[in-house]
Amino acid sequence: MRPAAFRSSASWAPRALRTDAEGRLFRGINGGRPLEESTYHRVWRKAREAALTPEEFASPLARRPYDLRHAAVSTWLNAGVASTQGAEWAGHGVGVLHQIYAKCLAGQEELARERIAATLRGQ
Numbered sequence: 439m440r441p442a443a444f445r446s447s448a449s450w451a452p453r454a455l456r457t458d459a460e461g462r463l464f465r466g467i468n469g470g471r472p473l474e475e476s477t478y479h480r481v482w483r484k485a486r487e488a489a490l491t492p493e494e495f496a497s498p499l500a501r502r503p504y505d506l507r508h509a510a511v512s513t514w515l516n517a518g519v520a521s522t523q524g525a526e527w528a529g530h531g532v533g534v535l536h537q538i539y540a541k542c543l544a545g546q547e548e549l550a551r552e553r554i555a556a557t558l559r560g561q
Contacts, residue, residue: 478503511535512542 457463458470466473482503487495500506507528514524515535525535 511539515539515542516546 458465462472464473464478465471466477486500490499498505500509511524511528514527515521519527521532521535524539525532528535
């Protein structure tokens with residue numbers, strides 16, 4: 439989620455989860471400087487190893503932090519969140535959303551037909 443979108447939706451968040459003035463959620467301990475990319479990767483690897491089975495850890499499952507973002511947007515779309523809303527939450531346009539995530543929408547034709555029929559029945 440882009441920092442501006444996170445800030446606007448994070449009034450509920452405890453102070454520890456709020457972003458700094460530059461939109462960063464995670465900050466270094468030395469003066470709040472941005473974390474090095476290698477730090478993210480090292481911590482992410484340790485977290486995956488602790489949370490996953492050895493087989494899952496060896497797989498591509500959540501190999502990068504970005505994979506969680508991709509999974510979240512795919513979940514939103516599969517749950518029926520409107521493309522316009524999903525794009526806003528993800529921080530990009532609807533065209534980009536469809537270009538990147540269209541494959542996760544495949545196979546939903548029957549569900550779409552059921553929704554149309556329910557609408558026409560007034561449900």
